[in-house]
């Protein structure tokens with residue numbers, strides 16, 4: 001009869017395809033039990049949004065089932081998001097494991113739409129998520145999320161609003177809708193710092209930060225206040241938007257912020273009548289930028305009239321129609337972001353250990 005050790009040994013042959021290492025050496029196997037032909041164990045993934053979890057579970061099940069004497073195999077999936085090294089010791093946000101900045105070169109490319117759907121898709125997978133709207137020039141979170149709640153203060157800290165299971169904060173919650181605010185550099189830095197440091201974000205796996213477009217004070221303040229796990233660059237495929245997106249990405253590289261990847265938004269249009277595909281802007285723009293910056297494309301989101309309808313109603317697409325073809329590209333993007341962060345966190349943890 002195989003022992004628990006035999007089960008663990010058999011799992012050494014199963015790799016996490018994303019991380020390129022076996023489940024045992026990654027410390028992902030727990031609670032191994034063998035009882036009269038029945039083996040059971042838990043795989044602790046590095047993110048609940050792991051794109052390959054079904055595949056990993058099946059491979060592990062088969063590896064153990066092939067041991068002579070094992071009749072049934074019970075595999076449980078759990079997850080524990082790895083914190084970016086340095087994130088835990090960071091005194092500003094000790095409970096936040098990863099900070100994902102969402103940036104773009106110019107406005108109107110869908111950065112806020114991407115941020116909101118990214119945050120909610122990660123939460124739908126089971127992660128603890130916060131979303132900070134740091135686009136102080138055009139805060140759009142209250143409208144996109146359709147809430148009338150307002151943050152409150154407690155013990156000298158701002159308590160974020162909660163909707164759809166995520167924590168939310170935006171200057172838009174604190175300003176009248178039609179207020180035109182003139183921001184000077186130091187005020188921008190102060191506002192961004194306050195929304196990070198003076199806010200009770202609690203324990204989060206991911207804090208998504210929707211930045212203003214371009215390369216200004218908000219970006220610099222964020223990078224100087226907290227360690228950013230990585231930045232997602234949103235662009236359309238249009239040359240102008242791309243060139244500016246590349247400039248924004250280069251600024252993050254210079255500040256030693258890793259680039260998670262590029263999301264090409266409003267990339268194409270599927271005709272609802274004939275189902276033919278039209279590339280809105282020149283085709284392959286995102287690839288060009290990705291190649292230039294040596295980072296992957298982690299999402300191509302089509303232009304979808306439903307996305308606008310959902311945004312106008314204040315119910316983001318992944319919530320309004322979670323199982324629809326419109327939600328799928330956002331969910332796929334979220335899983336890719338989570339996977340890229342897991343890989344980076346593991347590689348960095350290894351580097352720290354060595």
Ligand SMILES: Nc1ncnc2c1ncn2[C@@H]1O[C@H](COP(=O)(O)OP(=O)(O)O)[C@@H](O)[C@H]1O
Pocket residue numbers: 104106107108109110111112113114140265266301302303304305307308311
């Ligand atoms: N994939 C998409 N399909 C259709 N409309 C979109 C899509 N992404 C964004 N939009 C629309 O484009 C406009 C700008 O998007 P927004 O997210 O506010 O951009 P940004 O934050 O970059 O300024 C909004 O009206 C939004 O509803």
Ligand SMILES: [Mg+2]
Pocket residue numbers: 111112113135138140
């Ligand atoms: Mg915006």
